[in-house]
Amino acid sequence: xxxxxxxxxxxxVDFYFDASFTQLSKLVDKKNAILIxxxxxHAAHPSRFKGWKTxxxxxxxxxxxxxxxxxxxxxxxxxxxxxxxxxxxxxxxxITDLTGFIASVYMRGIAxxxxxxxxxxxxxxxxxxxxxIDVGSYKNxxxxxxxxxxILQDLSFLKSLPGKEWSNGFAEIIKxxxxxxxxxxxxxxxxxxxxxxxxxxxxxxxxxxxxLLKTKVVQQDEFEKGDRKLxxxxxxxxxxxxxxxxxxxxxxxxxxxxxxxxxSAGLTGFRATERLTGLLQRYExxxxxxxxxxxxxxxxxxxxxxxxxxxxxxxLQRIGSAMIKEIPVEHIYQSLK
Amino acid sequence: xxxxxxxxxxxxVDFYFDASFTQLSKLVDKKNAILIxxxxxHAAHPSRFKGWKTxxxxxxxxxxxxxxxxxxxxxxxxxxxxxxxxxxxxxxxxITDLTGFIASVYMRGIAxxxxxxxxxxxxxxxxxxxxxIDVGSYKNxxxxxxxxxxILQDLSFLKSLPGKEWSNGFAEIIKxxxxxxxxxxxxxxxxxxxxxxxxxxxxxxxxxxxxLLKTKVVQQDEFEKGDRKLxxxxxxxxxxxxxxxxxxxxxxxxxxxxxxxxxSAGLTGFRATERLTGLLQRYExxxxxxxxxxxxxxxxxxxxxxxxxxxxxxxLQRIGSAMIKEIPVEHIYQSLK
Numbered sequence: 001x002x003x004x005x006x007x008x009x010x011x012x013v014d015f016y017f018d019a020s021f022t023q024l025s026k027l028v029d030k031k032n033a034i035l036i037x038x039x040x041x042h043a044a045h046p047s048r049f050k051g052w053k054t055x056x057x058x059x060x061x062x063x064x065x066x067x068x069x070x071x072x073x074x075x076x077x078x079x080x081x082x083x084x085x086x087x088x089x090x091x092x093x094x095i096t097d098l099t100g101f102i103a104s105v106y107m108r109g110i111a112x113x114x115x116x117x118x119x120x121x122x123x124x125x126x127x128x129x130x131x132x133i134d135v136g137s138y139k140n141x142x143x144x145x146x147x148x149x150x151i152l153q154d155l156s157f158l159k160s161l162p163g164k165e166w167s168n169g170f171a172e173i174i175k176x177x178x179x180x181x182x183x184x185x186x187x188x189x190x191x192x193x194x195x196x197x198x199x200x201x202x203x204x205x206x207x208x209x210x211x212l213l214k215t216k217v218v219q220q221d222e223f224e225k226g227d228r229k230l231x232x233x234x235x236x237x238x239x240x241x242x243x244x245x246x247x248x249x250x251x252x253x254x255x256x257x258x259x260x261x262x263x264s265a266g267l268t269g270f271r272a273t274e275r276l277t278g279l280l281q282r283y284e285x286x287x288x289x290x291x292x293x294x295x296x297x298x299x300x301x302x303x304x305x306x307x308x309x310x311x312x313x314x315x316l317q318r319i320g321s322a323m324i325k326e327i328p329v330e331h332i333y334q335s336l337k
Numbered sequence: 338x339x340x341x342x343x344x345x346x347x348x349x350v351d352f353y354f355d356a357s358f359t360q361l362s363k364l365v366d367k368k369n370a371i372l373i374x375x376x377x378x379h380a381a382h383p384s385r386f387k388g389w390k391t392x393x394x395x396x397x398x399x400x401x402x403x404x405x406x407x408x409x410x411x412x413x414x415x416x417x418x419x420x421x422x423x424x425x426x427x428x429x430x431x432i433t434d435l436t437g438f439i440a441s442v443y444m445r446g447i448a449x450x451x452x453x454x455x456x457x458x459x460x461x462x463x464x465x466x467x468x469x470i471d472v473g474s475y476k477n478x479x480x481x482x483x484x485x486x487x488i489l490q491d492l493s494f495l496k497s498l499p500g501k502e503w504s505n506g507f508a509e510i511i512k513x514x515x516x517x518x519x520x521x522x523x524x525x526x527x528x529x530x531x532x533x534x535x536x537x538x539x540x541x542x543x544x545x546x547x548x549l550l551k552t553k554v555v556q557q558d559e560f561e562k563g564d565r566k567l568x569x570x571x572x573x574x575x576x577x578x579x580x581x582x583x584x585x586x587x588x589x590x591x592x593x594x595x596x597x598x599x600x601s602a603g604l605t606g607f608r609a610t611e612r613l614t615g616l617l618q619r620y621e622x623x624x625x626x627x628x629x630x631x632x633x634x635x636x637x638x639x640x641x642x643x644x645x646x647x648x649x650x651x652x653l654q655r656i657g658s659a660m661i662k663e664i665p666v667e668h669i670y671q672s673l674k
Contacts, residue, residue, distance in 0.1 A: 070403055108480045143445045
């Protein structure tokens, strides 16, 4: 286990790389902590939860709604949780998002930490302090930005991860490479999912590299006034598709990245669309989808990145370099058609 | 109108003293603002809301719940509210608490401002950034701490304020005086509610003095690690009584202050209990209530100020000087009986 303390505006996060879940009891007092997890994680690792107060939620994106928040708050009250309690989200992005949001509003904010159990949560969802819930088709419409006290990374949770969940994580890893890291993009092209699944040291290195890449972007722009927006590459269209077409997050943003790359070709002169779509496909991700542009544009219009005059869209200039451009909604609509 | 910009941790609030509601349109763009108010305020001042997008909520503490938040968020989505929108709470503490909370979580946080319309909201609820909703009998169990962009004080709203609402506000004013301001305590003893209702300059001075007193406490301790806790004087028992016995906030904390004063007599040697209860009664506030100590202690145990070993209780040493003392729950229970 290696500890690294990283500072954000007014807070700090202790990262524990290559750690083990059993070390959690050294970070928090069991009597004063409540774990939040989902039924899949709980069923796959029952012994890990012994002796911990645990709230088990149904697995899946449909759980990331206000009803769940209401129910967890009722349970926290009956468990006697107070301002000295630490909530710990043990799970994928749905669990870390819910845990972070609940801890941010319960008694006006209590401490929380994460043990991400999916590749997506390890390299992306657990990092950066964004949390939230969905409202109807609108992803993360309600939430806050608040950093966890710690993130404990135990890669052994990935042993129980289904293949589709690996692709979900690789979608965000490819996104990081496409916007910020040409050399990682090349490494990914030289390898494939089964390489990382088999070679523990390569996976550990990949997780750490992505953790630090995302952390650095967030440290420089925690409240998303500028550069942090680049992390939304592929997410604008992705989010509009995800809940409407019941795609996984990775599938949705993969299609979103492919669309943004094609849009970039016409607007920034980006010339590596096929290289990007090739890499996405290498990691078993879709790059096209037949959808209803009218329905999608209606959801897009309510995206958090919308302004009165258009949408702040993330485009690529070349592999490893991205930019923000305001695009009129009508132009996006024509491109979608 | 006099403007004063006051800084908090990572944010600033523009206070407009002795201002007029009509000046609101100079602070925000009407097209990009949404007002939130209650049915009483809206009915008493219909012309003021003309030309403003307005969400009208039922009046009263029962509205300060998650169901209202859900409904307002649905309305914000259908009104097309985005990250450039400013929410403006025009009302008493229920409206400012709801508006602050909704703006803190909608799209992970948008700008908001307040136009407090009650004496209580002017001198207390609108100031300090605490917002929240009730969960069952538990007051403000869910919320955040986030400062508004501005507070516009228009005392003409008080013309439509019922007498009971004046007492509500005076309860917080007397609290401020009791914990921090001996000279204001004396002025309050020399005058009475009708004096302030009739003499506009005295009222304006009183509102400003209380605004600045509370702001100073919050500036020094925004996240309530120390001195801000003193503002909870009378609120621990008060909150436990308020929703269970359907008291107004002022009535509840008045009874809470009288109880805390009697408790102080035994623990700090405080000798002015009768002077405090006399002043509360002068401002038409109750100082005793017949209640069920067992039921009240159950709610007290879930108070946000509870710790594993007891409760952080605010006691008086003398008029104008308060302190925090951890008291075992059993001791409080015996005193309640």
